[in-house]
Amino acid sequence: MTMATLDSKKSSLSSNTLPLVALVGNPNTGKSTLFNRLTGLRQHIANYPGVTVEKKSGLLRIGHQDLDLLDLPGCYNLTAVSRDERVVMDVLGGRHGLRRPDLLVFVVDASNLKRNLLLASQCAELGIPAIMALNQCDAAKRNGIHIDTVLLAKQFGIPVVETVATRGRGVDDLKSAIVNALCNPSFLPRIQWPECIAKGCQVLQTGVKDLGGDGVTQAEALRVLFDNDSVFTCGISDKICLKKMVDAAHQDIRGLGLSPGSAEAVLHYRHLESLLDGVVTTSGSVARSHESIDAILLHRVWGTLIFFVVMYVVFQSLYSWAGPLMDLIDTVTGMAQGFLSPLLENMPVLQSLICGGIISGVGGVLIFLPQILILFFFISLLEDTGYMARAAFLVDKLFSWCGLNGRSFVPLLSSYACAIPGVMAARTLSDPKARLTTILMAPFMSCSARLPVYILLIGTFIEPRYGAFAAGWALFAMHFIGLALALPLAWLLNTFFLKIKPQPFILEMPDYRVPTLRNIFHRMWERGREFVLRAGTVILAFSIIIWCLLYFPRNPSVAEKVRADFSAPSASALSNNALEHRIESAYIEQSYLGRFGKAVQPVFEPAGFDWKITVGVLSSFPAREVIIATMGIIYNLGADVDEGSEDLRTILQNEKWTSGPRVGQPVYTLPVVIGIMVFFALCMQCGATVAIIARELDWRWATFSFFGMTTLAWISAVVIYQIGKLF
Amino acid sequence: MSGTLDGLQVGESAEIIDISSDCTRAGRMSTLGFIPGRRVTVTRLAPLGDPISVEIDGQEISLRRAEASLIKVK
Numbered sequence: 195m196t197m198a199t200l201d202s203k204k205s206s207l208s209s210n211t212l213p214l215v216a217l218v219g220n221p222n223t224g225k226s227t228l229f230n231r232l233t234g235l236r237q238h239i240a241n242y243p244g245v246t247v248e249k250k251s252g253l254l255r256i257g258h259q260d261l262d263l264l265d266l267p268g269c270y271n272l273t274a275v276s277r278d279e280r281v282v283m284d285v286l287g288g289r290h291g292l293r294r295p296d297l298l299v300f301v302v303d304a305s306n307l308k309r310n311l312l313l314a315s316q317c318a319e320l321g322i323p324a325i326m327a328l329n330q331c332d333a334a335k336r337n338g339i340h341i342d343t344v345l346l347a348k349q350f351g352i353p354v355v356e357t358v359a360t361r362g363r364g365v366d367d368l369k370s371a372i373v374n375a376l377c378n379p380s381f382l383p384r385i386q387w388p389e390c391i392a393k394g395c396q397v398l399q400t401g402v403k404d405l406g407g408d409g410v411t412q413a414e415a416l417r418v419l420f421d422n423d424s425v426f427t428c429g430i431s432d433k434i435c436l437k438k439m440v441d442a443a444h445q446d447i448r449g450l451g452l453s454p455g456s457a458e459a460v461l462h463y464r465h466l467e468s469l470l471d472g473v474v475t476t477s478g479s480v481a482r483s484h485e486s487i488d489a490i491l492l493h494r495v496w497g498t499l500i501f502f503v504v505m506y507v508v509f510q511s512l513y514s515w516a517g518p519l520m521d522l523i524d525t526v527t528g529m530a531q532g533f534l535s536p537l538l539e540n541m542p543v544l545q546s547l548i549c550g551g552i553i554s555g556v557g558g559v560l561i562f563l564p565q566i567l568i569l570f571f572f573i574s575l576l577e578d579t580g581y582m583a584r585a586a587f588l589v590d591k592l593f594s595w596c597g598l599n600g601r602s603f604v605p606l607l608s609s610y611a612c613a614i615p616g617v618m619a620a621r622t623l624s625d626p627k628a629r630l631t632t633i634l635m636a637p638f639m640s641c642s643a644r645l646p647v648y649i650l651l652i653g654t655f656i657e658p659r660y661g662a663f664a665a666g667w668a669l670f671a672m673h674f675i676g677l678a679l680a681l682p683l684a685w686l687l688n689t690f691f692l693k694i695k696p697q698p699f700i701l702e703m704p705d706y707r708v709p710t711l712r713n714i715f716h717r718m719w720e721r722g723r724e725f726v727l728r729a730g731t732v733i734l735a736f737s738i739i740i741w742c743l744l745y746f747p748r749n750p751s752v753a754e755k756v757r758a759d760f761s762a763p764s765a766s767a768l769s770n771n772a773l774e775h776r777i778e779s780a781y782i783e784q785s786y787l788g789r790f791g792k793a794v795q796p797v798f799e800p801a802g803f804d805w806k807i808t809v810g811v812l813s814s815f816p817a818r819e820v821i822i823a824t825m826g827i828i829y830n831l832g833a834d835v836d837e838g839s840e841d842l843r844t845i846l847q848n849e850k851w852t853s854g855p856r857v858g859q860p861v862y863t864l865p866v867v868i869g870i871m872v873f874f875a876l877c878m879q880c881g882a883t884v885a886i887i888a889r890e891l892d893w894r895w896a897t898f899s900f901f902g903m904t905t906l907a908w909i910s911a912v913v914i915y916q917i918g919k920l921f
Numbered sequence: 922m923s924g925t926l927d928g929l930q931v932g933e934s935a936e937i938i939d940i941s942s943d944c945t946r947a948g949r950m951s952t953l954g955f956i957p958g959r960r961v962t963v964t965r966l967a968p969l970g971d972p973i974s975v976e977i978d979g980q981e982i983s984l985r986r987a988e989a990s991l992i993k994v995k
């Protein structure tokens with residue numbers, strides 16, 4: 195389907211004429227797989243307003259009927275303490291301008307029926323028509339679990355369809371069940387609450403309203419009753435009065451011999467057990483297929499070893515295997531520039547805008563794709579086989595002290611190649627707080643774009659003077675410093691600043707499964723497309739803005755002056771090429787960014803940076819790797835130098851202060867060199883990362899991260915220089 | 922004899938009595954199957970000793986010691 199028809203479809207969706215069907219279920223039940231089966235590629239990813247939860251919707255075409263299909267975030271229950279968690283309740287209740295679904299499709303894992311149905315039992319309160327997709331029937335059968343589907347449907351009063359989402363089995367039956375259910379709705383049986391809970395809810399319903407909160411439904415009142423700090427009480431100022439009401443209700447619950455914390459689950463499980471009586475039979479001993487594999491993969495020694503091997507492969511593939519593809523994108527970008535540049539010879543501004551701004555901007559977006567695709571290939575593979583949960587189990591302890599968790603490992607590791615895929619990979623964390631922290635820490639990991647700076651400076655100043663051994667250590671230290679600072683910072687952030695409550699880190703160990711290529715490629719396609727469409731546009735815009743700042747005002751008199759200076763009889767003769775480099779350098783000095791660099795040089799004075807380093811640092815804010823090219827321009831060598839350039843190294847070694855108190859002294863002393871490297875290690879010099887953080891969280895966090903890291907980098911560079919000066 | 926879940930050795934099992942925590946956390950844990958009356962068995966420890974992995978109602982679930990210590994067992 196072409197984009198145009200898709201767009202016209204989208205607009206017809208928003209006119210609210212199509213029935214809305216929502217998939218609801220626990221994590222890992224096969225909801226996304228089923229969603230993809232039902233919608234094909236006709237889907238659309240956005241965020242719910244005001245929160246960082248992903249909203250996946252798509253067009254479901256059944257015969258001639260079009261429906262709107264929504265994939266609700268996977269969850270175990272309706273507990274709503276954070277705004278992120280509230281989304282499911284808000285959709286089901288049709289709050290905040292969200293559309294209330296006309297039909298719920300409960301996706302349940304047949305191997306674990308009772309636990310999966312708890313969510314359904316909670317949702318029954320909302321009185322929305324429902325059907326059930328009994329998924330992963332194949333795995334259940336293999337595990338010796340037999341389910342009497344007819345009895346199940348009879349007991350729960352709703353249609354039940356057996357499906358195997360990975361193979362597409364039962365999907366057509368599910369489609370017809372959806373169409374039928376929209377005409378003949380049927381409802382899940384509601385739990386009979388004990389008198390005191392029903393009464394408690396009524397009291398809370400009126401109470402919340404009287405205390406000035408938004409009116410709550412019975413289902414929402416249950417949340418107020420069972421969750422402390424429920425989001426549904428956030429409009430209420432008199433929390434004490436509310437607490438009294440809740441406590442009174444809890445006292446009644448204790449009177450039933452239940453504790454308020456587990457009462458809800460206990461009662462739902464009782465309700466479900468009576469309904470499920472005779473539905474599930476297990477033949478013989480339930481073979482726990484993963485037992486023997488776990489014995490190795492979670493073994494103290496072998497498990498740890500295998501973990502590191504797996505992670506090494508993931509990292510290598512990002513760090514090295516993506517290289518050729520990235521080079522290819524670079525080459526194609528270069529070819530496009532080389533092809534267009536002569537055609538626009540007569541229009542220098544347009545030539546520079548198109549070649550320097552737009553094409554390199556587009557190239558700068560696409561360059562991230564290989565790593566994103568490769569990383570999501572591995573993430574899907576690890577998730578789908580069931581290894582990811584085990585990996586998180588193995589290393590959780592390393593991260594738990596600072597508010598991250600075992601699932602932070604892969605995002606942080608991939609950030610060593612590039613923070614963009616790393617930040618995107620933080621989606622695999624279901625706890626909003628841990629996800630937020632992981633995203634904020636990701637840019638601290640030393641990505642491959644920082645490497646050229648380290649190589650240039652270490653190769654120029656440390657290796658010649660202190661030998662290869664010291665150089666090796668310096669390189670290692672630069673890669674380590676970000677991590678060493680990030681973890682304590684995460685701890686600080688979590689302990690003192692983030693007010694969101696962490697969720698308990700409880701992982702379900704899924705069965706080992708054979709992954710399907712279809713699923714894996716779908717995930718790669720989805721993430722790649724999303725990156726290009728959502729973050730890519732912002733990155734491109736950045737790139738054009740920066741081009742403007744470096745190009746304008748471009749007063750021709752600058753070039754004339756350089757030419758005049760060098761054609762004066764006293765001047766030494768200069769080749770044409772060298773003259774061009776001088777002109778380029780003079781233009782940069784006169785550009786808005788160059789002037790800004792000179793103006794803010796005093797800010798970097800305490801770190802010992804001269805204006806040239808300052809302009810270099812400033813111009814690398816959009817993308818740190820351009821520092822080398824900028825230095826090439828500033829030092830009159832032209833933009834196509836690389837970190838190994840002997841000319842550049844010689845110039846840096848001989849660079850002296852030309853004015854000020856240190857006139858005649860070398861600019862690049864050891865403290866300055868280390869300061870620059872540490873500055874690069876800690877600073878958020880990457881427009882693309884800012885854009886992706888804004889995309890994954892929001893602009894406030896992106897701004898916070900940008901200014902926070904920049905300040906930290908500046909402080910570190912200053913401290914290093916000032917201490918270094920003492921020796 | 923009664924204690925908490927994190928006090929059990931690998932291979933030991935016990936019956937859950939209660940979860941001593943705030944409602945939200947107890948609610949989350951109980952939805953996952955940690956409800957009074959059920960039997961839980963500790964199946965293994967992570968290499969660094971935390972988290973632990975337990976079997977409950979036929980499923981394998983991993984949780985941190987901090988949470989396990991809230992679950993009273995006998």
Ligand SMILES: Nc1nc2c(ncn2[C@@H]2O[C@H](COP(=O)(O)OP(=O)(O)O)[C@@H](O)[C@H]2O)c(=O)[nH]1
Pocket residue numbers: 219220221222223224225226227228268329330331332333357358359360361577578579707709710713
């Ligand atoms: N054996 C089997 N595996 C399935 C089935 N449906 C999904 N899966 C697998 O279950 C895992 C979780 O699926 P996913 O769609 O990501 O689940 P979600 O978290 O509920 O969206 C994936 O590895 C799927 O390949 C099924 O019907 N049978």
